[in-house]
Amino acid sequence: MNLAKHINDLLYRYDCVIVPNFGGFVTHQVGAKLNNAAQTFYPPTKQIAFNGHLKHNDGLLANYVTSVEHLSFEQASNAISLIVGKWQDQLKTSELSLDKLGVLSLNTQQQIVFEPKKEINFLTTSFGLSAVVSPVMNNPKTSINNPIPIVKTASREVIPTFIKYAATAAILLTLSFAGYSSYEQNEQKEMLASQQKALEKKIQSATFVISNPLPTLKLNVVREVSKQYHVIAGAFQFAKNADRKVKQLIADGFNSKIIGLNKWGLTQVSFDSFAEKNDAINHLNKIRQTVSKEAWLLVQTNK
Structure with missing residues (x-):
């Protein structure tokens, strides 16, 4: 293999x-x-x-x-x-x-x-993009062997028509090149801005969607704060091993529980769960320093 x-x-x-x-x-x-x-x-x-x-x-x-x-x-x-x-x-x-x-x-x-x-x-x-090498443009000074004469009239000098067309084309080429350079700089700025946003630490997230939910009931009770940030202790192939891990962590003083199955069918067990992201990250850092370096953060987003 x-x-x-x-x-x-x-x-x-x-x-x-x-x-x-x-x-x-x-x-x-x-x-x-x-x-x-x-x-x-x-x-x-x-x-x-x-x-x-x-x-x-x-x-x-x-x-x-x-x-x-x-x-x-x-x-x-x-x-x-x-x-x-x-x-x-x-x-x-x-x-x-x-x-x-x-x-x-x-x-x-x-x-x-x-x-x-x-x-x-x-x-x-x-995919399919490779490095592009731009040849260096040299502009050597050359002498004109047969200069084109300027025809003089009584009131003004007349420049031949094809020379005016050539000058116009040169100006358009210069403007096009300047526009392309400006576009290239803007593209690089947008890529750098996108890359800066991607520096935030990648956190695995799991989404659970409940189809056909039950009708909403109005009850005079205090709403429980949703705890969507979970510090994960491990993921287990067998449910009995996950239950054993929860009992062990509870005995050690953690508010451990089973979060559910991940996309690979493994049962996830948490050290604790939090409503605020900063609280979860602080707890995660403490767990990694004192208990397990393999702990990680799971975010459950309810849609």
């Missing part, structure tokens, strides 16, 4: 692909840019980096291997685990080259260092 190829395929559709017990390949978008020195214009790209702290199995890679290789979820997980073991053994003695991804190696602190293949563009909207 070519695990590197499966990771490569997923990176075109997802921003993060985690290899359990190894690390995560995370994409980041780079806007279009112009290299003045090389007179080269580069299209927008989506390149990858490696984060060795992202080792928690979110089920994405295993589910994809299950569908492509026609294996069960357990068989796919075992196959991935065997390949990861071989990768770790190879890194102890030499570099590890992954097809179309890059090269991994260990530094002096025994941490994994990743050098991506920058020629691979994972941004699907830039």
Whole structure:
């Protein structure tokens, strides 16, 4: 099984692909840019980096291997685990080259260092676009061997008609080039603004839509505040393991509960839930520092 190829395929559709017990390949978008020195214009790209702290199995890679290789979820997980073991053994003695991804190696602190293949563009909207090189325009001074004479009349000098047409065309070309340069600058500004908005931390969100809701009843009760921000402790394939985790966290003093199933059919368990985003993020940071570095934030948006 070519695990590197499966990771490569997923990176075109997802921003993060985690290899359990190894690390995560995370994409980041780079806007279009112009290299003045090389007179080269580069299209927008989506390149990858490696984060060795992202080792928690979110089920994405295993589910994809299950569908492509026609294996069960357990068989796919075992196959991935065997390949990861071989990768770790190879890194102890030499570099590890992954097809179309890059090269991994260990530094002096025994941490994994990743050098991506920058020629691979994972941004699907830039498919088919390549770097464009603009030739340098030189304007050497040339002497005119046979100057065109100006015909003089009694009242004024008459310039031949074809020279006037040539001058008009030169002016139009100059104005067109200036307009294109202004358009190119505006495009770059819009790309930079869009890229700035995309810097906000990516948070997985789940949406639940209830069809055919019951009629609304007016009751004289205090409305419960909707808690849509959940600090997730884990996702479990078997419901009994999720129940056991909830009981353990409640015993440890957390307001733990089962949130529901994610799109891969795994049961999600929370440490706690919050109505305010800032409260949830503060709690998440505290959990990562004291309990579990694998905790993450789930946002449920009710439509």
